[in-house]
Amino acid sequence: MKQRLAAIGTVETLPHRVAAFLSREIESGELNPGARLPTEQELSEKFGVSRNVVREAIAQLRADGMIEARQGIGAFVLAPEQRAAIRIDREALKDTHNMERLFELRCILEAESAALAAARRGQEHLDSIKAALDRMGGEERWEEGSIDADLLFHREIARATGNSYIHTFISFVCEQIRHSIHYARMTNPLHNLVEINVGEHVRIYEALVAGDPAAAEAAMRAHIIGAANRVGVKLPLPKSSGAK
Amino acid sequence: MKQRLAAIGTVETLPHRVAAFLSREIESGELNPGARLPTEQELSEKFGVSRNVVREAIAQLRADGMIEARQGIGAFVLAPEQRAAIRIDREALKDTHNMERLFELRCILEAESAALAAARRGQEHLDSIKAALDRMGGEERWEEGSIDADLLFHREIARATGNSYIHTFISFVCEQIRHSIHYARMTNPLHNLVEINVGEHVRIYEALVAGDPAAAEAAMRAHIIGAANRVGVKLPLPKSSGAK
DNA sequence: TGATACATATCATCCTACAACCTGGCCCGA
C-alpha cells in the first residue's frame, strides 16, 4: 500500500525540492539570465542540506539547460530560449486556465497530425488504432483501462504519421492532460466527469481508413473540443475564422 | 577563446556521459520498461567513477521520468509514455531525415499558431514583432544577428497567441533547428546556405496586422516550407491533399 | 612597466559513513 502511495505521490526527495525551488526562482524572474547563482556551499547552508544534494539539484537544472556551471567560477542562469528540454509544471496544471491552454496546444498538434496520418497510414497502423478503439469501447467501463486505451488510440495515430517527433510531442501533451484529469478526479467526487465518447473516436478512425486527411482533421478537431468540454474546459474558437 | 569553446562544445562532464549511456541503453530497448538497473555501486565500478557521479546521472534520468528509484530496492525503467520532459538528441539532428521531421513538426505548430496570433494579437505584440522584423532585414547582414532576429520574430508571434505552452514548444523547436543549422554551417563551407527571406516575413506580419488568421496561416506555412528548402530540406506535402 | 608566481574561490570528483527503507529468511510460540 505504501508502495502504491509512493508511485502516486512521488515522495519528494531533497534534491528535487531544491531543484524546484531554484527553478521557480528562475522562472519567476528573481534570477535573471546571466545572473550568478550562490555557491554550492552557500546553497547547502541556506537549505540545510549537504553539498551533495545541492549538486544533484544543479545537475538536473543543468541538464535542462536552465543553468550553466563553469568550473572555478560558478553557475549562471541561461536564457529561456536555450533550454534543452521541455518540462511542464504539474502544479500549474491544477489551474483550469492552464488546462485550457494545454488543450488548445493539443488541438493544434493532433488535428494536423491526424491529416498527416490519414495520408500516410499503413495497414499495420490501422490495425493498432483499431485495437485501441476496441479496447476502449468494447465494454462499458469508464475506468482507468478505458483512459489508457484512449491515450493509446491517440498515440498510435501520432505514430502513423511516421514522424517520431510528432509522436513524442503528442504523447507528452496527452500524458500531461491525463495526469491533471487524474488529479481532478481525486479531488472532485464527480467520477463520471471523465467520459469517453466512442462515437467521436469511430469517426476519426473511419476517416483514417478512408485516407481522407480533411475529414480526419475535422473529426479530430471536433473530438478534442468535445473532450475538453467533457472535463469542464471550454476551448475558445480554435480555427474559427480561419476555417472557411 | 577557451571560454568560447566551452560555451559551444559544452565540456562533457562525467555524470553527463553516464546519463547519456544509460539513456541510450533505455532508448534502444536494451533495458525494457520495468527492468531494474544495476545498483549504484555496480554502475560506479562498471564506469570507473564514484558513486556520486552515478547518482547525479540517475538524478537527471529520474527528473526526466525515464527511471524511478525506490529506496531500499533499486531503480527501474519507466514506460516511455510517462516521461516528464521532452529532450531532443542533438546528435540525431545531424541526420537530414530527422531535420525534415522537425521542420514538419514546426510547420504544424507555427502555421496554426500564426492563425491564433492573428486573431488575438494586441498592439504591443505587433510592436515587438515589427521590431524583430526591422532588426532582421534592416541591414544586409546574413549573420548571427539576423538569425537571432529571425528566431525572435517567430517567438514573438508565438507569444502573441497568449498561450504560454505554445510559446514554450515553438521556442524549443526553433532553438533545436537553429542549433542544427549552426552545426551544418560549421561543417559545410557554404555559409550563405542560411539565407533569410525578408519578404516572406513581411507577408506574415502584414497578415497579423490585418488580423486575418487564414492569410497568416498560409503565409507562415509558405515561409517554413521556403526556409526548409533553403537549408536543403524538402518538406513533403504538408497539408497538400487536405487543403483543397 | 610587465610578466610571472602565488593565494584564493569555485566547481568536479572521490571517499567514507550513517540513516531510511525493503526483502527474505530464521526462530519461536500457538
Place this chain on the structure above:
DNA sequence: TCGGGCCAGGTTGTAGGATGATATGTATCA
C-alpha cells in the same frame, strides 16, 4: 504445521570531508 515477529543483508538517501582542476585577482620581482 502454521503464523507472526525479529533480524541480517542489500539498496538508495543524505551527510561531510578531502583532493584535483580551473579561473580570477594580487603581489612580487626583474
